[in-house]
Amino acid sequence: MRNSQEQALQSLIDDLRQRAAEAEETLAAIRDGSVDAVVVGGEGKDEVLVIGDDASAFRNFMEAMEPGAVAVDSAGRLLYSNARFRQIFAEDWDRLKGKLLSEILPGPASQLIGRLVSPDSHDAAPVSVSFLERGVERNYLVSARPVHLGTVRGFAVTFSDLTERVRAEAAERAQRIANAIIASANEAVIVCDRTLTITHANFAAEALSTEKLVGTRLDAAIPLKFPDATGILEIGELVESSLAGTPLRSIEAYAPMSPGARDVLVSAAPLNISDDGPEGCVLTLVDLSQRKKDERQMHLLMRELDHRVKNTLALVLSISKRTAASEETLEGFQGSFSGRIEALAATHNLLAGASWESLSLRQIFSAEVSPYTETSSDRINITGADLSLYPRAAIALGLIFHELATNATKYGALSAETGSIDLEIHPKTDAPYVQVTWTEKDGPPVKSFSRKGFGHTVIARSLSYSPHGGTTLDFEPTGVICRIRIPVSDVA
Amino acid sequence: MSTEEASTRKLILYVAGETPKSLAAISNLERICREHLPGKYRIEVIDLKKNPQLAREHKIVAIPTLVRELPIPIRKIIGDLSDEQKVLINLKVE
Numbered sequence: 001m002r003n004s005q006e007q008a009l010q011s012l013i014d015d016l017r018q019r020a021a022e023a024e025e026t027l028a029a030i031r032d033g034s035v036d037a038v039v040v041g042g043e044g045k046d047e048v049l050v051i052g053d054d055a056s057a058f059r060n061f062m063e064a065m066e067p068g069a070v071a072v073d074s075a076g077r078l079l080y081s082n083a084r085f086r087q088i089f090a091e092d093w094d095r096l097k098g099k100l101l102s103e104i105l106p107g108p109a110s111q112l113i114g115r116l117v118s119p120d121s122h123d124a125a126p127v128s129v130s131f132l133e134r135g136v137e138r139n140y141l142v143s144a145r146p147v148h149l150g151t152v153r154g155f156a157v158t159f160s161d162l163t164e165r166v167r168a169e170a171a172e173r174a175q176r177i178a179n180a181i182i183a184s185a186n187e188a189v190i191v192c193d194r195t196l197t198i199t200h201a202n203f204a205a206e207a208l209s210t211e212k213l214v215g216t217r218l219d220a221a222i223p224l225k226f227p228d229a230t231g232i233l234e235i236g237e238l239v240e241s242s243l244a245g246t247p248l249r250s251i252e253a254y255a256p257m258s259p260g261a262r263d264v265l266v267s268a269a270p271l272n273i274s275d276d277g278p279e280g281c282v283l284t285l286v287d288l289s290q291r292k293k294d295e296r297q298m299h300l301l302m303r304e305l306d307h308r309v310k311n312t313l314a315l316v317l318s319i320s321k322r323t324a325a326s327e328e329t330l331e332g333f334q335g336s337f338s339g340r341i342e343a344l345a346a347t348h349n350l351l352a353g354a355s356w357e358s359l360s361l362r363q364i365f366s367a368e369v370s371p372y373t374e375t376s377s378d379r380i381n382i383t384g385a386d387l388s389l390y391p392r393a394a395i396a397l398g399l400i401f402h403e404l405a406t407n408a409t410k411y412g413a414l415s416a417e418t419g420s421i422d423l424e425i426h427p428k429t430d431a432p433y434v435q436v437t438w439t440e441k442d443g444p445p446v447k448s449f450s451r452k453g454f455g456h457t458v459i460a461r462s463l464s465y466s467p468h469g470g471t472t473l474d475f476e477p478t479g480v481i482c483r484i485r486i487p488v489s490d491v492a
Numbered sequence: 493m494s495t496e497e498a499s500t501r502k503l504i505l506y507v508a509g510e511t512p513k514s515l516a517a518i519s520n521l522e523r524i525c526r527e528h529l530p531g532k533y534r535i536e537v538i539d540l541k542k543n544p545q546l547a548r549e550h551k552i553v554a555i556p557t558l559v560r561e562l563p564i565p566i567r568k569i570i571g572d573l574s575d576e577q578k579v580l581i582n583l584k585v586e
Contacts, residue, residue, distance in 0.1 A: 022551075036511045048544050152512035
């Protein structure tokens with residue numbers, strides 16, 4: 001009996017000890033802030049009392065904030081989030097509460113924001129983060145400030161949506177880059193909208209019109225003519241084709257209204273800014289004027305070359321036959337023939353150097369006479385303004401000067417040390433020719449050509465391709481005088 | 493009682509709505525159990541803000557408090573359970 005009383009007493013003591021220990025532990029927990037609510041009983045009714053400030057006002061304030069906002073404890077655990085934050089992450093509060101920020105945010109953003117809410121952060125500067133929100137990248141400026149929530153120290157973290165601003169800045173930057181690209185292009189670049197109204201045009205494009213391009217219709221500002229083969233009638237068709245998904249490249253066209261009326265190479269490509277189809281068209285116009293001119297020049301030269309080669313071969317053949325007929329020995333033939341071919345070659349060289357356009361008469365004279373004497377010496381006296389001669393006259397005159405110089409060297413002024421030659425270039429008159437006079441003097445007494453050989457024929461006939469061209473050769477006692485008439489049509 | 497049932501911890505966590513310590517306690521308990529007692533625990537969360545009278549059964553005064561009901565004897569851990577070692581010792585995991 002006594003034994004059972006002792007046992008009951010012992011049990012009571014143990015229970016009291018247990019309860020005392022619990023009470024002590026509870027008080028300690030309240031004192032050191034491990035709990036933030038207590039149960040109080042009164043009039044048989046229990047009630048929960050939250051220790052510290054009432055967080056409802058804080059929550060209401062956060063809820064009204066436009067940026068996403070959360071309250072986290074020092075471990076980064078979510079204590080509260082407002083509607084905008086829940087919207088950003090498309091989550092209910094029941095799924096978010098108590099979670100760590102690092103569990104919600106994607107890796108890189110989590111690390112950056114983690115530094116903001118670490119206990120050793122002191123007024124850390126806001127960080128810019130971006131992450132996908134329903135598949136679309138959005139940008140936020142995240143800042144954190146320390147707060148007290150009840151017994152807990154934590155942080156209020158706000159997420160300000162910068163997406164539109166970032167997009168606007170990116171768009172503005174892209175626009176600047178696009179403008180810079182357009183402006184720096186050497187070719188004319190024009191951007192027009194779907195109604196053909198020009199929205200962008202670079203400097204090279206402005207040069208294609210006499211009017212300001214931006215704001216005007218493309219077809220009115222730069223009307224183009226297309227060759228029949230392209231099947232395109234006007235520039236608007238090019239744009240429409242490009243908007244319909246068929247970009248056109250390198251279409252030759254002619255811009256008759258542009259300053260200088262230019263040939264251009266036009267390309268048109270759709271301007272795709274979004275997935276909603278092309279918003280306009282980008283046209284590039286390459287100025288072909290110089291290229292066309294070069295092509296025309298090349299074709300002209302090709303035809304001219306063909307013509308000249310044939311003529312030259314015929315001339316060489318003729319020189320060969322005539323020289324052979326007028327020379328009695330092989331050596332004589334070789335000397336005369338070589339001299340004439342070299343004379344021809346000298347003029348050809350000069351013409352080749354001048355792109356077969358025109359040659360100076362003085363140059364031709366120097367090239368043909370210099371093998372026989374110093375053209376800058378006192379023995380050669382040239383007067384009159386120089387003439388620029390087209391190839392046909394240049395070749396003929398080259399042969400004439402060669403024959404005259406050869407004759408002068410053998411029999412005339414250049415055969416004696418005292419002889420000299422005057423070359424007088426007469427000024428242009430109303431006559432259909434320009435006269436040049438070759439006058440020899442102070443040479444040995446002159447005899448007429450003993451027989452009229454091929455040299456004489458060359459002098460007499462080389463310029464006879466025109467009724468206004470030709471020569472008159474006089475054997476004056478003082479020296480040979482050759483009056484050369486160059487058709488004025490061959491004088492540039 | 494089978495061996496499996498005997499080794500299952502029945503844990504009751506008393507919280508007060510969404511106070512910071514209550515949220516921390518829920519989060520810490522779930523994590524500790526997930527990591528150290530996989531498949532060997534049952535958690536019941538009782539919100540005393542909604543049902544304050546339920547505090548009487550285990551004589552709860554401070555919130556949050558975790559009660560290990562099984563295996564007996566009953567154990568109580570007061571606080572937000574951020575001291576993982578203390579929790580594991582009381583749950584007799586280590």
